[in-house]
Amino acid sequence: MATPGFRPTHxxxxxxxxxxxxPDPARPTVPLDPLLPVQLVERRGDWGHVLCANGWSAWVDGRCLVAVPQDPPAVGGPQARTADPRPLLARAEQTLARYRSAVEELARGGLDGESFRGRTQGLRIGIVVDGESVWLYDTEQGRWVYGDGKHLSTYATDDGPRAAPAGPGHAPTQVVTPDGP
Incomplete structure (x- = not known):
């Protein structure tokens, strides 16, 4: 049974x-099912507090949630701004050009193995293009992002969620039902 007014955001x-x-890695609970619709109700750093349609709630690595597309803006309304994939594509092109240059110099005999290793050390890119979809590795943020040509959203990250701040105002997770907590 769905919670009244539940509208998934992710x-x-x-x-x-x-x-x-x-929001504590030492307190795991039951994992969430694939493609389960959830509503993101709070963020604390990388942590996301989600509400499920049945009223159950949990904390997750909020960076890994897949956003549900929102309705398009009303005619005459302001255009929504989204992350631009072009800077990541440009960095990937520059990194690939540096690697290609080192490979060509190695193939010509202008570099030995140790020099090649030195020239390519620290270079890292990741890109998958499948039709209109693209997955890019963002080396500055240590994450994979998904893009559809118009916007980017985080798909996966290199590290787990960071600890949330402790103290007043940070209540434990509650199960929310139609009758209240």
Missing amino acids: VVPQHGMPAWEN
Whole structure:
């Protein structure tokens, strides 16, 4: 049974994801099912507090949630601004050009193995293009992003969620039902 007024803002990635009772990696709970619709109700750093359609809530790595597309803006309304994929594409092109240059110099005999290793050390890119979809590795943020040509959203990250601040105003997770917490 769905919670009245529930409107998903995100879905769980296609392989599911771990969940926690609190924004604390030491307190895991039941993982969330793949493609489960959830409503992101709070963020604390990398942590996201999600509400499921059945009223169950949990903390997850909010960077890994897949955003549900929003309705298009009303005619005459302001255009929504989204992340531009072009800077990541430009960095990927520059990195690939540096690697290609080192490979060509190595092939011509202008570099030995050690020099090649030195020239390519620290270079890192990742890109998958499949029709209109693109997955780019953002080396500055340590994350994979997904783009559809118009906007980018985080798909996966290199590290787990960071600890949330403790103290007043940070209540534990509650199960919310139609009758209240």
